[in-house]
Structure formats: C-alpha cells, structure tokens
Amino acid sequence: MKSSQPKKEARLEKKKRKLEALAEITKLNEIDKQSKSKMKHDLGEPIAKRPKESDTEQNDNANESDVRSVLSDEDYAQLKRELNHKKRELKNVPKLRTKLFGEMALLTIPSENRTPILFTDIQHLIMYGLLGSTSPCVPTRWCHLEKINKISHTVVILIDGLSLYHFSSYESQLKSIERIFEHKFEVVMPSSTKSTETMANEMMMAPLTNIFRSDLVDKYGSLEAAIDSTKNPVFMVNSIFPVSDNASDNDEIDSKNGTQTVKTDGEVFSRTQLLLSALQMIDEGYPLPLRGELANRYKDFVMTKDKYKAVTAQSPMFGVDCEMCRTSAGVNELTRISIINENHESIYETLVCPRNKIVDYLTPFSGITPKMMKNVTKTLTEVQNDIQKLLPADAILVGQSLHSDLMAMRMMHPYVIDTSVIFNISGERRRKSKLQTLAHEFLGEAIQKNPLGHDSIEDCSASLKLTKLKLQKGIDFGDAILVNKRRVNERNQIESTASESKDESTATTSTATNKMDRSTAVITSNDKFSEIYERIVKQKIDNSNSDNKIHIYTNSSNKCAVQKTCEVALNHALSLTHMSIEPKKLDNDKVEKTIKKVDQWIENVWQSAAPNALFIVLFSGQHDTQSSGVAMLQVKSKA
Known part of the structure; x- marks a missing residue:
C-alpha cells in the first residue's frame, strides 16, 4: 500500500501557500482602508478594489506565484492564530443592515419612487442602540443593527433648518458626509411650529438611565406600557x-x-x-x-x-x-x-x-x-x-x-x-x-x-x-403582552429584593444595564434649547435624585456645541447635540459657506467618536414647511 505521507505534506504546503496569500491580501486591504479617504480626497476618484478571497481560491497557481516562500510550521501556526483572531474580531463588529422599507427610503432611489422613513424610525434605532434587547421599541421595520451589545456609545447630531433640499442642492460640498456615511435616507420630520420642543420630547422618551427606567416600570408596570402611556401618537x-x-x-x-x-x-x-x-x-x-x-x-x-x-x-x-x-x-x-x-x-x-x-x-x-x-x-x-x-x-x-x-x-x-x-x-x-x-x-x-x-x-x-x-x-386592559410584561417585572422585583437581602453586593452585569449606568449628555447651541431639555428632564426624573446622570451642556453657538460634543461624547452612553441654522445663514450668498461648515463639524465629531460608535446625523428640515429631512447613519469601524 502506498504511503499517504507525501499527499499530506502536499496538502499542508498548499494550505500554507493559501494562508500566506490570504495574509498578504489582508495586509493590503488594511493599507487600502487607511489610505482610501486621503486618496479619494486628493485624486477625486474611487480606488480599485482588491481581489476577493474567493477569487484567490479559484486559482491556486496565481496564489503560488504571489507567495515568495513557504512558511515554516511555527510561522504557519502563528499566522493561523492571527488570522483566526482577526476573524473573531470581525464577527464582533456592529453593523447596520437596511431592510426593504429602509432600502426604499435611500437617497440613491429616484425621488418619485422613494418612500421616506419616519422620525419615529430613527427614535426607535436610538432607543435600541441604548437598551439593546430590552428596548420596548425596535427598528426591525426598516433596519437591523447587528452585534448591538458591541456598540460603544451613540452620538446623535440634530440640525434644525437644513432639509433634503439643502442636502441635494449642495451635495458636492458635503465631502466628509459622503465619505463617512454609507446609509443616507429621506425622513419625514415634524412640521409644526412647536416641532423643536416636540422632537426634544420624543428624543428624550427613552429610559435614559437606570433610575429613569426603574421609575417608569414602577409607575406603569413595564417599559412597553410606559411608552404607550406617555407617547404622542399623532406626533408624526x-x-x-x-x-x-x-x-x-x-x-x-x-x-x-x-x-x-x-x-x-x-x-x-x-x-x-x-x-x-x-x-x-x-x-x-x-x-x-x-x-x-x-x-x-x-x-x-x-x-x-x-x-x-x-x-x-x-x-x-x-x-x-x-x-x-x-x-x-x-x-x-x-x-x-x-x-x-x-x-x-x-x-x-x-x-x-x-x-x-x-x-x-x-x-x-x-x-x-x-x-x-x-x-x-x-x-x-x-x-x-x-x-x-x-x-x-x-x-x-x-x-x-x-x-x-x-x-x-x-x-x-x-x-x-x-x-x-x-x-x-x-x-x-x-x-x-x-x-x-x-x-x-x-x-x-x-x-x-x-x-x-x-x-x-x-x-x-x-x-x-x-x-x-x-x-x-x-x-394594559385586554392586552396580554402588556399584562405579561407587568407580571414579569413584578416577579423580577420580588426576586431582586430577595437576592439583595441575601447579598447586598449583588449587581446585574447585562450590557443594557451597564450602558444605562453611564450618563447621557445633551449638548445645545443656545439657551432656548437648553431650557426645553431641562424642563423635559425635570418632568421625567425627580431632580432631588442627584444620580440621574443626565447632563445638559449649554453653549453659545453651533461651533461651541460641536467642540463640547467632541470633548464629552466618549464619556456618555448617549450624546445628543441639538443645533439650529439661522435662516439668514441659508441666504443665496451664504448657504454654500454654511454647508461647508456643517460638513466640517460632522467630520470633527466623527473623528472624536470611539470605534464601534453608532453615529447619527439628522437634517430636521424647515419646520414651517412640510419639507423632508435627511437621516445619515454609520457605525464607526476600528480601522
């Protein structure tokens, strides 16, 4: 009987060649990612994509020509460990994936065929990013956020005064936005004269801290019942x-x-x-x-x-x-x-x-x-x-x-x-x-x-x-879901109380709770906005409790609000920056300069965000009209 040893050695050598070729391609891809943005900016043209791994596997001869040497057994084992580690890292990277309703709202769809998403959809995504699987509202209608527990923090920038019209008319000036955001949607925003306050109420609807969450559950029996009881159903x-x-x-x-x-x-x-x-x-x-x-x-x-x-x-x-x-x-x-x-x-x-x-x-x-x-x-x-x-x-x-x-x-x-x-x-x-x-x-x-x-x-x-x-x-009468949620929360409270009586050091380690233990930052560009948010927080959380962990930062201008966001965003599970563009800044002789500034502000905040951050920018439209807004979303990668 012929020995199978030569065949095993041949297969091993082949694996080594493939692995080394894959390692080379991985390195090249990482170099591409690091230089892509600079080259796009300097050359104004896209970079050709590197071959896919599947392409290399289809042609072993091409792989062998790319490999300069065959790895030693020790190097082979080390490279295999590194690639497996890289693979595990990639599996844990959060990713935003659009569904049918989201696809239909993308700005790449012709306007006559586009069906916008609603501001409520964005609100649900923010709440989901903060609370994870415990969120009473999820954005499953239009998108899916994979690896939600790996989101490091959420950064939201809300800009009043800019609309879909401004985005479409001056898109060529929004170079940073074009580079940063893979997902850009048309969104229906509030159009009432009181929309700023209404939007602030909706943005602050999420149980932003454990204390807020506990108060809601105690009062309404569950987060779902709390949302149903406090929502403004005619908002949109x-x-x-x-x-x-x-x-x-x-x-x-x-x-x-x-x-x-x-x-x-x-x-x-x-x-x-x-x-x-x-x-x-x-x-x-x-x-x-x-x-x-x-x-x-x-x-x-x-x-x-x-x-x-x-x-x-x-x-x-x-x-x-x-x-x-x-x-x-x-x-x-x-x-x-x-x-x-x-x-x-x-x-x-x-x-x-x-x-x-x-x-x-x-x-x-x-x-x-x-x-x-x-x-x-x-x-x-x-x-x-x-x-x-x-x-x-x-x-x-x-x-x-x-x-x-x-x-x-x-x-x-x-x-x-x-x-x-x-x-x-x-x-x-x-x-x-x-x-x-x-x-x-x-x-x-x-x-x-x-x-x-x-x-x-x-x-x-x-x-x-x-x-x-x-x-x-x-x-909750006649609603089995709300009734069951109430019973579960009551049972959990009883069990939690019993557990604490046995061991006062007992603490939950869930991802959602850990996020909620971190604070929420609200950054505003003027005193009027701060007064609105302060009033909302006072209504939602007893100010006598010093541990509410909701911080409101008042600034004198949009530029200062952006600077403060860059300073504090990393310290909070959620940071919400609410700014406004004055109408005179959108006059024909000033609008292009204003758009460029906005683009630079967004670039600055993006650079200050941590890897795996969920980054959301909203052009909320012009509230005295029924103009559409724009929602831009991206999860920041580690590369």
Missing part, C-alpha cells in the same frame, strides 16, 4: 396629514407629550393614547398620503377632510364598519357602510353600488344579497362626499381592522383606533383576534351569529364598546 401623523396647530381654547395641553389631558367622564386615561401612530398605520396597511411608492398606490384615494383640527381627549369617536362584495375587477368593493356615534346611534347608513359588476355577494360574511342591491344607485363618490360633510375635523374613527374599511371607502383619515391592535389575547402582536372573539371575551356578547351574514351596525357598535371599556379599565 400631524406631519403627514394637513392638521392645524391650533387646539381648542378649552383644551388643556399636556406639556409632557403635546396631547390633551382632559378626559371624558369614566375614562381613566386619554382616548388619544389609543390612536394609532403613523408608524403603526404603515405597519397595519392604512392608506396614508406619503410620497413615493405609497403615493402611487393611493393616488385615487381622498381624505375625509381638506383640513383637520388637532385631536383632543374630548374629540368625538365614531364606530365605522363596511361590507364588501367581490366584483369583476377581481377585488372586493364597498357595498354597505355604517357609522354610529358614541351613543350607538346610527348617523349614516347606506348601500353602495360598486363601480364594477358584482360576481360574488359574499353573503355569509357581508349579509348582502342580490335583492338588496337591485335598485341601489348610490356611488362611492357620493359616499365620500357625504362623509366629508358629516365628520367633524377632529373625528376619531373606531373599528376592527379599520384599514380594510378605509381601503373599501378609498379614503384616508389621521385619527383611528383599531380594536384589533389595542386588544390582544394571543400574546403576539402579529396574531390578531376576531371581533367576535373579543366581544365574547370582554363584553360577554355573542355577535355575528346571524346565518344571513354580518350586521355592520352590530360590528361597529361592538368595536366602540370595546374601546370605551378599555378607556375605563386602563392602558
């Missing part, structure tokens, strides 16, 4: 729909979240807290007047009002339910609509003649029969006109999976309460319960039992009853 809705900034003189404005706190009799919390946010409406498939792909999808839809009033805790609720039949167009079209008021009185009821011929009446579900539709002449357009005249400008529509009703009506509305969202008995957000099940479980009523089909009045009445019941019981 008001930037998408034409909503007036002026609330009624009789409404008491809650300075904590911008919504009205006056509640109707018997309600233990404001009905505005049950409204779907803009992000929820997108996730649930509600028609919205957004740009890009969604604008094309809903181009034939109309709004329930030309102009809306600010919603309040006393805004009237209306139950809505529609029935549909299958038509020759291959879709379900509206054939009946029912609307009731809070007294469960029918205020609008009509059959509707669809645009196309009915091919399936879907009677077991719709209750519609050929006989009922025989002489119906009411058109969808007439129904839309009736509803526009009927509903007040601050109406809250209530229904089960209401998006399907609005789709059938081919209408858009900003204020909606969806019982399939606010009630959950499955313990999973994506698993919805039927209205029949909810009515039986919480109202003790049997609905949809008629063999001749559903009754739309009965259905919208059940949705309205469920909503009123929740308002009387509490934010």
Whole structure:
C-alpha cells in the first residue's frame, strides 16, 4: 500500500501557500482602508478594489506565484492564530443592515419612487442602540443593527433648518458626509411650529438611565406600557396629514407629550393614547398620503377632510364598519357602510353600488344579497362626499381592522383606533383576534351569529364598546403582552429584593444595564434649547435624585456645541447635540459657506467618536414647511 505521507505534506504546503496569500491580501486591504479617504480626497476618484478571497481560491497557481516562500510550521501556526483572531474580531463588529422599507427610503432611489422613513424610525434605532434587547421599541421595520451589545456609545447630531433640499442642492460640498456615511435616507420630520420642543420630547422618551427606567416600570408596570402611556401618537401623523396647530381654547395641553389631558367622564386615561401612530398605520396597511411608492398606490384615494383640527381627549369617536362584495375587477368593493356615534346611534347608513359588476355577494360574511342591491344607485363618490360633510375635523374613527374599511371607502383619515391592535389575547402582536372573539371575551356578547351574514351596525357598535371599556379599565386592559410584561417585572422585583437581602453586593452585569449606568449628555447651541431639555428632564426624573446622570451642556453657538460634543461624547452612553441654522445663514450668498461648515463639524465629531460608535446625523428640515429631512447613519469601524 502506498504511503499517504507525501499527499499530506502536499496538502499542508498548499494550505500554507493559501494562508500566506490570504495574509498578504489582508495586509493590503488594511493599507487600502487607511489610505482610501486621503486618496479619494486628493485624486477625486474611487480606488480599485482588491481581489476577493474567493477569487484567490479559484486559482491556486496565481496564489503560488504571489507567495515568495513557504512558511515554516511555527510561522504557519502563528499566522493561523492571527488570522483566526482577526476573524473573531470581525464577527464582533456592529453593523447596520437596511431592510426593504429602509432600502426604499435611500437617497440613491429616484425621488418619485422613494418612500421616506419616519422620525419615529430613527427614535426607535436610538432607543435600541441604548437598551439593546430590552428596548420596548425596535427598528426591525426598516433596519437591523447587528452585534448591538458591541456598540460603544451613540452620538446623535440634530440640525434644525437644513432639509433634503439643502442636502441635494449642495451635495458636492458635503465631502466628509459622503465619505463617512454609507446609509443616507429621506425622513419625514415634524412640521409644526412647536416641532423643536416636540422632537426634544420624543428624543428624550427613552429610559435614559437606570433610575429613569426603574421609575417608569414602577409607575406603569413595564417599559412597553410606559411608552404607550406617555407617547404622542399623532406626533408624526400631524406631519403627514394637513392638521392645524391650533387646539381648542378649552383644551388643556399636556406639556409632557403635546396631547390633551382632559378626559371624558369614566375614562381613566386619554382616548388619544389609543390612536394609532403613523408608524403603526404603515405597519397595519392604512392608506396614508406619503410620497413615493405609497403615493402611487393611493393616488385615487381622498381624505375625509381638506383640513383637520388637532385631536383632543374630548374629540368625538365614531364606530365605522363596511361590507364588501367581490366584483369583476377581481377585488372586493364597498357595498354597505355604517357609522354610529358614541351613543350607538346610527348617523349614516347606506348601500353602495360598486363601480364594477358584482360576481360574488359574499353573503355569509357581508349579509348582502342580490335583492338588496337591485335598485341601489348610490356611488362611492357620493359616499365620500357625504362623509366629508358629516365628520367633524377632529373625528376619531373606531373599528376592527379599520384599514380594510378605509381601503373599501378609498379614503384616508389621521385619527383611528383599531380594536384589533389595542386588544390582544394571543400574546403576539402579529396574531390578531376576531371581533367576535373579543366581544365574547370582554363584553360577554355573542355577535355575528346571524346565518344571513354580518350586521355592520352590530360590528361597529361592538368595536366602540370595546374601546370605551378599555378607556375605563386602563392602558394594559385586554392586552396580554402588556399584562405579561407587568407580571414579569413584578416577579423580577420580588426576586431582586430577595437576592439583595441575601447579598447586598449583588449587581446585574447585562450590557443594557451597564450602558444605562453611564450618563447621557445633551449638548445645545443656545439657551432656548437648553431650557426645553431641562424642563423635559425635570418632568421625567425627580431632580432631588442627584444620580440621574443626565447632563445638559449649554453653549453659545453651533461651533461651541460641536467642540463640547467632541470633548464629552466618549464619556456618555448617549450624546445628543441639538443645533439650529439661522435662516439668514441659508441666504443665496451664504448657504454654500454654511454647508461647508456643517460638513466640517460632522467630520470633527466623527473623528472624536470611539470605534464601534453608532453615529447619527439628522437634517430636521424647515419646520414651517412640510419639507423632508435627511437621516445619515454609520457605525464607526476600528480601522
């Protein structure tokens, strides 16, 4: 039998050649990374990419020609250890990866096809970067942040006054931004006159310290319930729909979240807290007047009002339910609509003649029969006109999976309460319960039992009853997820107390907690901004507790704010710098110089950030208009 030793030696020599070739390529790539930015700046042209590892493996002869010598066994083992260490390091590098909704918002997409993300999306990413897996809000709709526990710190720069227009018009002056950021998105920002304060509230919504987190859990039972109870659900809705900034003189404005706190009799919390946010409406498939792909999808839809009033805790609720039949167009079209008021009185009821011929009446579900539709002449357009005249400008529509009703009506509305969202008995957000099940479980009523089909009045009445019941019981009533979170937190508190009584030195070592033990810095460019943030912090955290670890640095100019950010960012888990560009600085004869300064500021902060830092820059737009903003994101590598 022939010895296999020569073959083993040959294979070993081959491995050594490959490994040495890979080491050479790795060194060359590192040199490229270090010199790439300088060469781009000096030459103004991209650098040719080095061959991939897979390319070298395809051609052993090419590898052998690149290797000047065969490694000794000792050198081979050492090089193998070094490359394995490098591989492990790369596996632990945080990375931001965009998903479909994120891809659709990238500035590389033509504007007519681009669908922007929302400021809320960025807020969720910031909260996720700070809290990790314990965050009550995650950015999974549009991106994924890999190796979240390896994020060293988060640096956010918020610049008022600059918009997508300025970015697009002067992109050639933003050389540092172009080099630093791989991900640049169009983002819908607040457009109200009070947007600076509203944005500050939203940015400070995250439980920024352990003390803040503990206070929220003690008060609301869980972080999820705290977010639901303190959020301003119409924050971004008001930037998408034409909503007036002026609330009624009789409404008491809650300075904590911008919504009205006056509640109707018997309600233990404001009905505005049950409204779907803009992000929820997108996730649930509600028609919205957004740009890009969604604008094309809903181009034939109309709004329930030309102009809306600010919603309040006393805004009237209306139950809505529609029935549909299958038509020759291959879709379900509206054939009946029912609307009731809070007294469960029918205020609008009509059959509707669809645009196309009915091919399936879907009677077991719709209750519609050929006989009922025989002489119906009411058109969808007439129904839309009736509803526009009927509903007040601050109406809250209530229904089960209401998006399907609005789709059938081919209408858009900003204020909606969806019982399939606010009630959950499955313990999973994506698993919805039927209205029949909810009515039986919480109202003790049997609905949809008629063999001749559903009754739309009965259905919208059940949705309205469920909503009123929740308002009387509490934010977590009927929501298995919030209830379970509360129970888990209560159990953890009991276990923690018991553990501390045994050993007072016991301390948690979770990454999220360690991050939250570090402080948060808020850096502002003027006294006005500092006053806003100081007021928000005072409302959220008891100032008598000296360990709140939230530091506010007031500066006299944008330049000073940038310098302070460079000084303190490394010492904080989160640093938020809020600046503003004066309108006169954007005049035609000054705007280019201003843009160059902004680019240099961002370069300075980037250079001061630590490796593995999550770096976010927001051009928040011009708040007196509905201009889009820009969000730029990057995780800083160690190279």
